[in-house]
Amino acid sequence: MIHYVKRKDLDTEKYNYCIENSLQSRVYAFSWYLDVVADHWDVLVLEEYKAVMPIPWKKKYGIKYVTQPYFCQQLGVFSIDTISKNQQEIFLKHIPKKYLKVTLSLNSKNILISNNLNRLNYFLKIPEDYKQLYKNFSKGRKHAIKVGEKEALEVKNTTANNLLRIHKKHYNFTIPEDKLIKLVKIANTKKAVMVKGVFKAGVLLGGAIFIVSNTRIIYLFSVFTEEGRKFQASSFLISIMLKGKENIGKILDFEGGNLENIGRFYRSFGAKEEHYSVFKRTFL
Template sequence: MINYVKRKDLDVLKYDVCIEKAIQSRIYACSWYLDIVADHWDVLVLNDYEAVLPIPFNRSFFVKYVTQPYFCQQLGVFSKDVISEELQKEMLNKIPFKFLKISLSLNVDNLLVSEKTRRKNYTLKLSKEFSAIHKGFSKGRKHAIKVGEKAGLKLTSVTIDELIEIQSKNYTYQIPKRTLKNLVNVFIQNKKGTVLGVFKDEELLGGGFFINDKDKVIYLYAAFTKEGRKLQAASFLISSMIKKHENSNVILDFEGGNLPNIGKFYRSFGAEEEVYSTFNKAFL
């Protein structure tokens, strides 16, 4: 039986155990993570938490709609055992009609991928020595990293406020700053994340926020100045993280790549494409 459970009525322990042990396990679906990034969220639960489907939603006037939160690339169905495509579809179709619009990104381990709704992500296994991984970089990416090295770029820890300030001054799109700060605070306190800045002498050129999720290091957020882009600070940052985790079972998750230029950038590090889908429905 599939039941709709409100967040306030959720058995958090059983829910989080399901996410932790799920074949499709993702940190994005943990209760504490969703409490930070989602305005509201409820859950569809199969039997006694054998499978769950978190439903993040917003309200606009009197209209409720399901939407993917920021910093939460993949959700979908999570299950302790393999479940059929039919059951996954059944759970998705159980999302109540009170949500007049649904746009929900599933995860790469869900089976419901179609050409109309497919999205791309990129990951890179770091099980080899850096020299071997470096051979997989494109010629252009190797050159870009050399630009940063010749400029004498350095890495050091910075605050997320410093990167948010760079974001505000150098990008046209905005992000939920409070949400990002709350996420960073939790990950830093639990020693599961790091905010790194790229410097040219005393000038901060930008940086990124990386989080740990089991065998993954996720490149969750980044911002760079115009000078940082000129000096290839992003390439230098990513290359440095690859060096740090060489010869390990870590997978670098670029947490994006659906936009062609971004995808091309991640592929230039030798990253592999993975595909997930979005579930869209409208009752308006």
Template sequence: MIHYLKRNQLDIQKYDACVQSAINSRIYAYSWYLDSVADNWDALILNDYEAVMPLPWRQKYFIKYIYPPAWTQQLGVFSAIKTSEDLVLKFIKAIPRKFKKVTIQFNSENKFQHKNLTERVNYILSLNKPYEEIYKGFNKNRKRVLKKTLKLNSIVDEEISSEEFLDFYLNTQKNYQLGQDQITIIKNLLNSNNERVCIWGIRESKKLIAGLVWLKEINRITYLLPIATIKAKEKGLPTLLISTLIGQYQNKDLVLDFEGSMIEGVAEFYKSFGRTKEKYIVVKMSFFY
């Protein structure tokens, strides 16, 4: 039986254990992560935490709605056994109607048909081979950029403080402006003091010019938040950060998750590392009646 529980009603130990043991586990679904990124969240639970479906929600003008918080690409149903289409649809049907609008980005293992779905693309890279084998999959331009970058002898610092990264991130020239909600989420994540949140960077004259926040879980590395100055991009330092990450976790039963992208230029960058494409489903529904 699927039942709805509010955040304060959940057995968090059982909930997180279900997410961790799930064959489709995603770091976004852990309680500590949702506590950092969501305004509020509750969950649907199958029996005694045999499967779970987190429901991040917020309220506007007395209307409660389920939404995908920033930096949570894939949620949906999580279980230690493969989720059937029938089970996923039962979870969707069990969403309380007090949520008048629903937008859920399901994980790529949740396969089902629904009248209100669209598909999005993600790119992943298997790390279960030696670096040399993975490198062969880089395209010509990525290999050229990496060779150029290695000549600079830049050093990747694997212990960047959250304060230094945040200051760099907020003050680096970008082609978009972050809203206050997004800034708050970044601060929450960086200050969560969770060992799964890793911050790397590259300095020039003792100042950061490139940085990366990535997430480490049992079977997945998530390329969450990259940032670089224009000068650092010209030097190819984002490529160096990814290459270093691949080198450190080569020959491991891990997947490097690039988190997208639907943006053509960003997608081309990820493709250049010899990625695999995966699709995930987004469902949008309204219950105004």
């Protein structure tokens, strides 16, 4: 039996246990993460938290609708045991009709939905032997990394605020900065974040925010100055992450790849693709 549970009534311990131990586990679905990135969220719960599906929602002009939060690529059904296609469809049918419009990204371990939008993501398992991994890099990516090495780039810890200053100056689109800063702050208390900067002679050229779980390192947010792009700072940063002994055995999740040029960049590291569905429904 599937129940709709409001956030305030949620058994957070049981819910997070299900997310942590689910076959589809993703950091996006933990309660502490959704509390930051979602305006509101409730949960569909199967029996005693054997499976759950978080429902992030907003309200505008009196209309409630389900929508994917910023900084949250994949949600969907999370289950301790294998979920069949039929069970997954039952979860989706249980999304209340009070939500007149639904746009919800499932996770790559959920069954793909036919006649719905399917998206691409790229990932790379980090092995013990970086040299073996390096062999699979494209010729262009190897050259880019050598440019960074020749320019004596360094990767060091930095702050979200430093990266956001670069974003304001060098990018022409806005993001919910307050949510990103809060997310980094909360994730830091969970030891679930790394904020890395790429420096040349002490000058910050850009960097990235990585969200960390037991199994994945998510390339959540990155920015680079024009000089950083010139000196291939992004390629250099990713190569350093792939070399890190503390990252061995984890999956580097590039969190994207639908745009061809972005997908080509990730593939140049030997990254593999995975697909996930975006479930859509409307009564408007």
